[in-house]
Amino acid sequence: MKNNKLTETEYEYMCVVWQHPEGIFGKDLFSYFTQAESTKRVIISRVVKKGFAEVIIKGKQALYRPLVDKLEYDRRIIEQELEKNMNIHFEKLFAFLCGKKELSEQQLKKLNNLISELSEEDE
Incomplete structure (x- = not known):
């Protein structure tokens, strides 16, 4: 996944x-909006x-398919926000929750x- 972040509207799509x-x-897709x-x-x-979706032209229609899993995207965004706003890395947060300094x-x-x-398991 690229390091891009979706806007709120892009995320809805x-x-x-x-x-x-x-x-x-x-x-x-457009009928939802x-x-x-x-x-x-x-x-x-x-x-x-x-780079979050691909478009495949089928005849005169465009088919949009995800290239990035939603769970992976959400996880990556949470990690980025923790690092950016709190200077906390996911691994360090998890280590802290387990009572350790690092893993x-x-x-x-x-x-x-x-x-x-x-x-x-979620799939």
């Missing part, structure tokens, strides 16, 4: 795209340009594996 992992046609058609096209094109490489690996397992 991505939430609809994330609900359709196999893809959603533009006309169906009240903005002018040209505004809707600009918003989703910014999402695509930032070993082996513990970090286990933590990342656990996060991956939990993410897969």
Whole structure:
């Protein structure tokens, strides 16, 4: 995932795209929103340009598919906000919650594996 952050409106569009992992046609996506058609096209094109979704042209229709998992995006944003606003790294926060100053490489690996397992269970 790129280091870009979605705007609030872009995130709303991505939430609809994330609900359709196999893809959603533009006309169906746009039916969820009240903005002018040209505004809707600009918003989703910014999402695509930032690398969060891809557009596949099928005939005369555009199919939008997510390239980034919602859980991974949300997790990354939370980590960035913790680092930016509180100078706290995810690993250090987790170590603190466990009563440690830091985690070993082996513990970090286990933590990342656990996060991956939990993410897969939600799918």
